[in-house]
Amino acid sequence: MMYHEEKLNLFSIDDSYYIAHCISADFALGAGIAKEIDKRFNTRAKLFDKFPNGFEYYLDENNTNGECILIDRVLNLVTKRKYYDKPTYKSMDQALTMMREVCIHNNITKIAMPTIGCGLDRLSWNRVRTNIIHQFTGIDDMEILVCIL
Numbered sequence: 001m002m003y004h005e006e007k008l009n010l011f012s013i014d015d016s017y018y019i020a021h022c023i024s025a026d027f028a029l030g031a032g033i034a035k036e037i038d039k040r041f042n043t044r045a046k047l048f049d050k051f052p053n054g055f056e057y058y059l060d061e062n063n064t065n066g067e068c069i070l071i072d073r074v075l076n077l078v079t080k081r082k083y084y085d086k087p088t089y090k091s092m093d094q095a096l097t098m099m100r101e102v103c104i105h106n107n108i109t110k111i112a113m114p115t116i117g118c119g120l121d122r123l124s125w126n127r128v129r130t131n132i133i134h135q136f137t138g139i140d141d142m143e144i145l146v147c148i149l
Contacts, residue, residue, distance in 0.1 A: 001142040003133055010147040011040065013112045017145065020075040020099060020113040022092075022121060023047075025055040028083035032120045037074060046071045056081050059091075066095030068102045075099050075108075079117060092117050093131055100135045103142070112145040 010019065010033065021033050027047045029038040038044045047069065048054070059065055059081050066087070067078040077095035079087035087095075103111070117123040129146075136142050 001133075001136045001139050001144065003136070003144045003146075005146040005148055007149070008145075008147040009149065010112060010114055011036070013145065013147070015073070017110045017112040018070075018073045018075050018103075018108050020077060020111050020116060022077045022079045022087065022095070022116050024083040024085065025059050025078050025081045026083055027051075027054055030083060033114050041072055041074055043071055043074055043076065047076065066091040066093070066098065068095055068098035070102050070106060075102065075111065077116065079121070087117055087121050087123060089123065089127060092123060092128060096131055096135045100139075104139070109141045110143045110145075112147055114147055114149075 019037065021037055023029060023034050027044050029035055029044045055067070055078055058067060059078065061081065069076040069078060077099060079091045079095050102108070115125045117128050118125040132144060136144060
């Protein structure tokens with residue numbers, strides 16, 4: 001795996017990268033980077049097309065599980081039930097595990113992301129970064145680019 005962080009606008013990367021970001025199970029996508037991803041990719045409508053009732057029933061009420069939903073070239077990490085909730089490290093870890101599985105299953109080898117879970121969601125980037133590296137270590141052809149503004 002090749003991992004690197006760059007001072008770079010996430011939306012300036014080329015289309016060979018899949019974009020990973022965090023969302024809530026109610027598919028609000030109303031703030032932060034999720035809002036911009038929705039604007040560019042129409043992600044919210046596509047999520048509701050796939051899951052008309054939202055995704056909340058897949059997550060427990062304590063935010064201890066997470067998921068990854070692939071829509072086009074966007075890896076949507078579901079880390080909390082409602083937009084106003086905060087993710088837990090457990091839900092983030094589970095979402096990253098699921099993202100790894102989605103990438104393997106779909107032959108995805110290039111991911112770009114912001115410092116996921118660490119802006120509005122207030123997780124520690126050092127801890128999230130460590131888990132990203134842990135999850136993808138051993139996947140030789142994987143490239144992960146973290147775009148830091």
